[in-house]
Amino acid sequence: PARPARQSRALIIVNTDFCSSAGDVVLGTRRGAKREAEKLSEALSELNYKVKxxxxxxxxxxxxxxxQECSHEHGEFFxxxxxxxxxxxxxxxxxxxxxxxxxxxxxLxxxxxxxxxxxxxxxxxxxxPAGGGTLDQGVFLETDSGQPEPCSFSEYLRIPPNTAVMFACSPGYGAFLNPSGSSFLQALLRALDGEERGLALSRLATRLNGDVALRFQARGTFEGCKQMPCFVTNLPRExxxxxxxxxSRRLLPCPALPGGPEEEERQPGCKKSQAM
Known part of the structure; x- marks a missing residue:
């Protein structure tokens, strides 16, 4: 019989409680993050990932x-x-x-x-952000001309080949988290549970951008503030x-571009770097 395909692996790291080496609590507790990560682990397991x-x-x-991931056998994706x-x-x-x-x-x-x-x-x-970060006030700006500011990703982070990274927000801005979870990872969870999971990664990232930008708006002290994820890729193909x-679809070319911890391990039951 044919050998079964190797499973793709997923590594999820969630930190909610922070203490310095002296035992002092320096950073706030991230309420809601652990349960959110558990749900993402379940979703990826159902998609045939071996999740740690x-x-x-x-x-x-x-x-x-x-x-440790370097010593494991891997499937199609990490x-x-x-x-x-x-x-x-x-x-x-x-x-x-x-x-x-x-x-x-x-x-890696x-x-x-x-x-x-x-x-x-x-x-x-x-x-x-430990320091709070800048908050996006969601202001609409109309202009007839002017050059956009260059993306700072090339200055502080170079994405290696065959890698894609999606950040919850743009550099210098703060990402929101509340007791029910983060707007970004909640959007990812909805995508993994919905039809969007069948999309190419670049299109999935666009859907996540729209989901976070249009559905989320802070309340209370930060009322009116928005959030926009940022996707950076150096993948040569879709x-x-x-x-x-x-x-069967992974070799499709990219479309032309315009211009002691707790551990749980679950078994399952284009071209050039650019920001989106």
């Missing part, structure tokens, strides 16, 4: 988790979801120490991780990471 869900990992433990406090270009461990995203990408590079060399790697990153038909 980690809760409250230190920066070193997070780094080790990605190192997906990782990170939900934590952080700052531009870095996520914080439960010990309040930063782990640079570029370090994660180096660990073809030179250091041959097992993932030819496989698309997809990241969804929900970071609550991929369908959440579709049952992904194996």
């Amino acid at each position: 869900l980690m809760h409250n990992s230190t920066a070193k433990e997070m780094e080790d988790l990605y190192q 997906v990782s979801i990170i939900s934590s406090h952080g700052e531009e270009g870095a996520v914080f461990g439960s010990d309040c120490k930063p782990l640079q995203l570029t370090r994660i990408f180096r660990i 590079s073809p030179q250091n991780c041959p097992a993932l060399a030819e496989r698309p790697k997809v990241f969804f990153i929900q970071v609550t 991929v369908f990471p959440f579709s049952a038909m992904s194996e």
Whole structure:
């Protein structure tokens, strides 16, 4: 009999409680994030991913988790979801120490991780800024001319080949989290549970942008503030990471572009980098 296809793997890291090495609580508790991550783990398991869900990992433990992925057998895709406090270009461990995203990408590079060399790697990153961040007031601006400001992604973060990263918000802005979860990962969860999961990743990202931008608006102290995710990709072709038909569709070309922690492991029952 034919050998069954290897399962794609997913690593979900969620940090909700933060203490320094001295035992001081430095950053606020991220209420709602753990349950949200558990739901995402269940959704990915149902999509035939082998999911590892980690809760409250230190920066070193997070780094080790990605190192461990290099020794596993992988299927068609690798997906990782990170939900934590952080700052531009870095996520914080439960010990309040930063782990640079570029370090994660180096660990998973073809030179250091041959097992993932030819496989698309997809990241969804929900970071609550430790310093609060700037809030998007949702102001409409009309102009007849003028040049847009350059995207700062090229300055602080280079996405390696065969990788796509979707951030909960643009650099310098804050992403919202409330006791029921984050607007960004809740939108991702709805997509994984709905028909959108069959879309190419680039189209799925556009749907997530619209879902967050149009459905979410802060209340209370931050009433009127909005949020817009940001998608950066260096994938050479269209991929369908959440579709049952992904194996037969993954070689479609990209369309032309205009211009000690707790651990739970679940078994299942284009061209150039650009921001969207």
